[in-house]
Amino acid sequence: xxxxxxxxxxxxxxxxxxKSAWEDKKKKAEFEPYKPLNFPVHIPLESLASEGKxxxxxxxxxxxxxxxxxxRAAGALNIYNNLEQRDWNxxxxxxxxxxxxxxxxxxxxxxxxxxxxxxxxxxxxxxxMWRIIRTAEEGGTVSSPYLWAVARERQPDLLRSFEDLELxxxxxxxxxxxxxxxxxxxxxxxxxxxxxxxxxxxxxGGYRALxxxxxxxxxxxxxxxxxxxxLRGRGGAGFPTADKVNMAYESPDPVRYVIANADEGDPxxxxxxxxxxxxxxxxxxxxxxxxxxxxxxxxYIFVRHEYPLAVQVLNKAINSARKVRLxxxxxxxxxxxxxxxxxxxxxxxxCGEETSMLQVMKGQRGEPQLRPPYPASRGFREHPTVIDNVxxxxxxxxxxxxxxxxxxxxxxxxxxxxxxFCLAGDIKRSGFIEVPLGTGTxxxxxxxxxxVKDSVKALHIGGPSxxxxxxxxxPLDYETVASAGAIMxxxxxxxxxKKRCMVDMARHMTNFMASESCGKCNICRGGLxxxxxxxxxxxxxxxxxxxxxxxxxxxxxxxxISLCGLGKTAAxxxxxxxxxxxxxxEAHLKGKCPAVSCKPLIDFEIILPCKECHACYSVxxxxxxxxxxxxxxxLVVDPELCIKCWACYETCPFDSIKICSEEFxxxxx
Amino acid sequence: xxxxxxxxxxxxxxxxxxLINTLNKIQEELGYIPHYRLTELAEQSEVxxxxxxGLVSFFNCFRSRPPGRHxxxxxxxxxxxxxxxxxxxxxxxxxxxxxxxxxxxxxxxxTVDHVYCVGACSQAPLVVVDGQINGKLKSYEVPILLxxxxxxx
Numbered sequence: 001x002x003x004x005x006x007x008x009x010x011x012x013x014x015x016x017x018x019k020s021a022w023e024d025k026k027k028k029a030e031f032e033p034y035k036p037l038n039f040p041v042h043i044p045l046e047s048l049a050s051e052g053k054x055x056x057x058x059x060x061x062x063x064x065x066x067x068x069x070x071x072r073a074a075g076a077l078n079i080y081n082n083l084e085q086r087d088w089n090x091x092x093x094x095x096x097x098x099x100x101x102x103x104x105x106x107x108x109x110x111x112x113x114x115x116x117x118x119x120x121x122x123x124x125x126x127x128x129m130w131r132i133i134r135t136a137e138e139g140g141t142v143s144s145p146y147l148w149a150v151a152r153e154r155q156p157d158l159l160r161s162f163e164d165l166e167l168x169x170x171x172x173x174x175x176x177x178x179x180x181x182x183x184x185x186x187x188x189x190x191x192x193x194x195x196x197x198x199x200x201x202x203x204x205g206g207y208r209a210l211x212x213x214x215x216x217x218x219x220x221x222x223x224x225x226x227x228x229x230x231l232r233g234r235g236g237a238g239f240p241t242a243d244k245v246n247m248a249y250e251s252p253d254p255v256r257y258v259i260a261n262a263d264e265g266d267p268x269x270x271x272x273x274x275x276x277x278x279x280x281x282x283x284x285x286x287x288x289x290x291x292x293x294x295x296x297x298x299x300y301i302f303v304r305h306e307y308p309l310a311v312q313v314l315n316k317a318i319n320s321a322r323k324v325r326l327x328x329x330x331x332x333x334x335x336x337x338x339x340x341x342x343x344x345x346x347x348x349x350x351c352g353e354e355t356s357m358l359q360v361m362k363g364q365r366g367e368p369q370l371r372p373p374y375p376a377s378r379g380f381r382e383h384p385t386v387i388d389n390v391x392x393x394x395x396x397x398x399x400x401x402x403x404x405x406x407x408x409x410x411x412x413x414x415x416x417x418x419x420x421f422c423l424a425g426d427i428k429r430s431g432f433i434e435v436p437l438g439t440g441t442x443x444x445x446x447x448x449x450x451x452v453k454d455s456v457k458a459l460h461i462g463g464p465s466x467x468x469x470x471x472x473x474x475p476l477d478y479e480t481v482a483s484a485g486a487i488m489x490x491x492x493x494x495x496x497x498k499k500r501c502m503v504d505m506a507r508h509m510t511n512f513m514a515s516e517s518c519g520k521c522n523i524c525r526g527g528l529x530x531x532x533x534x535x536x537x538x539x540x541x542x543x544x545x546x547x548x549x550x551x552x553x554x555x556x557x558x559x560x561i562s563l564c565g566l567g568k569t570a571a572x573x574x575x576x577x578x579x580x581x582x583x584x585x586e587a588h589l590k591g592k593c594p595a596v597s598c599k600p601l602i603d604f605e606i607i608l609p610c611k612e613c614h615a616c617y618s619v620x621x622x623x624x625x626x627x628x629x630x631x632x633x634x635l636v637v638d639p640e641l642c643i644k645c646w647a648c649y650e651t652c653p654f655d656s657i658k659i660c661s662e663e664f665x666x667x668x669x
Numbered sequence: 670x671x672x673x674x675x676x677x678x679x680x681x682x683x684x685x686x687x688l689i690n691t692l693n694k695i696q697e698e699l700g701y702i703p704h705y706r707l708t709e710l711a712e713q714s715e716v717x718x719x720x721x722x723g724l725v726s727f728f729n730c731f732r733s734r735p736p737g738r739h740x741x742x743x744x745x746x747x748x749x750x751x752x753x754x755x756x757x758x759x760x761x762x763x764x765x766x767x768x769x770x771x772x773x774x775x776x777x778x779x780t781v782d783h784v785y786c787v788g789a790c791s792q793a794p795l796v797v798v799d800g801q802i803n804g805k806l807k808s809y810e811v812p813i814l815l816x817x818x819x820x821x822x
Contacts, residue, residue, distance in 0.1 A: 073795055267746030342684065364724070425790075645809075650807050
């Protein structure tokens with residue numbers, strides 16, 4: 001065993017590689033990759049591709065039901081079961097696919113008829129079944145609100161990504177607006193390919209990059225290619241990927257590891273989930289190439305516990321790849337062998353930080369460690385470890401197939417390429433979208449998201465460690481976002497309307513960070529709690545003079561003396577809201593919530609005369625909506641009984657309920 | 670550590686060498702991680718029990734007490750929070766008569782917990798009921814949801 005004497009805890013040396021294994025690794029590294037003599041026999045890709053083409057471009061209609069987590073939340077499994085149980089008479093076949101990106105349109109059904117046309121049905125329910133059946137069996141369209149768009153393949157029987165489709169008729173204009181600004185490079189297959197079928201992935205051009213990397217390019221060439229493309233880590237920090245790989249590649253240590261970071265803790269960002277559920281093989285391919293270049297024979301995928309479906313799909317994908325010898329010993333007949341292991345996290349935000357993740361993989365609490373040494377020089381089990389985000393890995397096959405210059409064609413000089421953003425919040429159309437880096441926020445929020453002009457007050461970028469900035473048009477790249485005081489994070493983008501209280505949002509983020517703090521640094525553990533207590537005091541109307549200065553001071557010193565990325569960015573939501581929305585903080589001091597959302601500061605009122613439909617009266621759980629005697633103006637809210645559950649406000653069909661918040665002088669406390 | 674155990678450890682499949690995977694398996698099997706299983710695991714892997722306790726208490730999803738018959742996870746991600754997750758949470762706590770800091774109702778019917786984003790933000794606000802994601806829930810629909818669950822038992 002190596003370094004046994006220095007380590008007191010037996011658990012640590014358990015995980016290290018024994019001396020014999022070390023020697024084995026050293027020997028293996030000396031072998032040169034060879035090209036097998038009977039080359040085509042060793043490459044199962046061609047036969048897989050023809051197998052995949054049978055289901056992709058078959059003579060039967062193909063019905064794709066989007067059953068990723070977002071689809072399941074909207075009830076896509078019912079739709080799938082209904083369609084699947086039908087006797088199709090060999091006319092059509094039903095598939096479970098991932099999400100096409102338009103999560104707002106879930107459950108989404110996409111039918112490819114034998115003549116190469118794609119029919120998109122959005123917000124499908126049981127009423128629309130017969131239309132789907134008719135399209136699938138006979139082709140052609142039946143006019144209905146469910147049919148959103150018709151597309152055809154630019155070249156018949158060639159479908160490698162969403163880019164190969166061209167919309168020929170749009171029935172729902174929003175659907176077109178959602179997709180028009182997008183450039184779908186790495187998420188192009190999502191929703192079109194069956195994630196559990198490796199043959200379809202290969203038929204869509206998958207694993208070709210791996211084949212090239214194994215037999216045509218040298219490791220140095222691949223690293224230079226990634227370096228020339230300027231690919232930056234998509235996990236948040238934006239570190240150049242090639243530098244990381246290069247550091248491990250040049251290391252004298254023969255044992256190396258590669259880890260795919262799928263521990264996507266940012267609330268509001270789900271691109272990793274979308275990729276893993278909809279197109280897991282692209283991530284696997286990137287991981288295999290990354291391991292090949294690094295010289296690793298063991299790779300890990302550290303995946304979040306909250307995505308049970310992603311774990312399931314991923315395990316199936318690895319198993320099917322192992323069956324066709326794309327994972328395991330002698331991949332595609334080369335001398336390169338790789339084992340991939342899935343590690344399921346237990347749900348901790350800080351584990352997305354690489355050193356913290358390594359601690360958990362060593363079997364210890366996920367407390368971040370000091371860097372340097374960076375994991376790329378000394379990481380898992382003390383060996384060089386390259387840790388890449390899932391989205392970064394999915395970019396690598398694309399770069400190898402299309403070259404660095406093609407990659408640089410989109411995006412900005414410093415931030416080239418495309419990035420997946422997740423739009424959610426107060427907009428019409430939410431979902432995950434892929435746009436070139438540097439695209440303006442206006443295009444995303446108003447164009448893609450379909451928000452009404454002036455309805456959006458603020459933009460929340462980059463999860464709880466990002467910031468809340470006032471909504472205006474600025475390009476989304478790493479530098480501009482950082483200059484606004486936020487970070488790009490993994491790419492969550494939540495537009496917030498005028499109804500959302502900034503102080504309460506900042507409090508929520510701080511609460512999240514305080515509960516996710518690992519507790520190693522005192523200032524992060526205690527300081528965040530103190531900060532949250534002060535923000536809470538504001539939202540319940542217990543502010544006192546000088547509280548804003550205290551908040552400001554705390555939010556300045558927490559990042560300064562914290563060790564890891566969590567502490568350094570934890571106060572971002574507070575600092576940004578305090579800079580840009582100070583008037584809201586000041587109003588809270590006086591007991592008024594301008595956005596009327598903080599429970600203790602608001603009152604419900606019924607605007608009289610109302611239609612007297614009594615919806616509020618019947619829905620109120622505490623009987624606070626009372627009926628007075630008389631003929632008109634009978635409904636009234638009793639503030640003593642009201643628990644502010646918003647039930648009346650949400651049910652009222654005529655918008656007759658008003659929420660108001662006034663300064664202290666008008667209140668009876 | 671004996672030579673034998675060391676060899677055994679090396680022969681384990683890579684996924685079983687990860688303690689966190691083992692803990693996840695126990696949690697999935699029983700719904701929580703009882704103390705006796707931790708003691709067993711500590712003996713098998715020769716990892717101090719305190720370290721295992723550290724791991725269990727570190728992660729949000731591990732429980733050391735048995736959960737209720739049904740598990741309700743209220744998503745507290747940014748989008749869900751903005752769209753009214755606290756209202757749903759408060760209503761759930763009211764309906765199940767949860768006392769302060771308790772997450773399981775006294776009759777053992779349901780456990781209410783928070784989860785930070787399940788990644789279906791377009792359907793916000795959402796509640797994960799026994800593994801099924803329910804999207805676009807309104808707070809006044811909570812009693813209906815609970816009634817449905819009560820019928821199941």
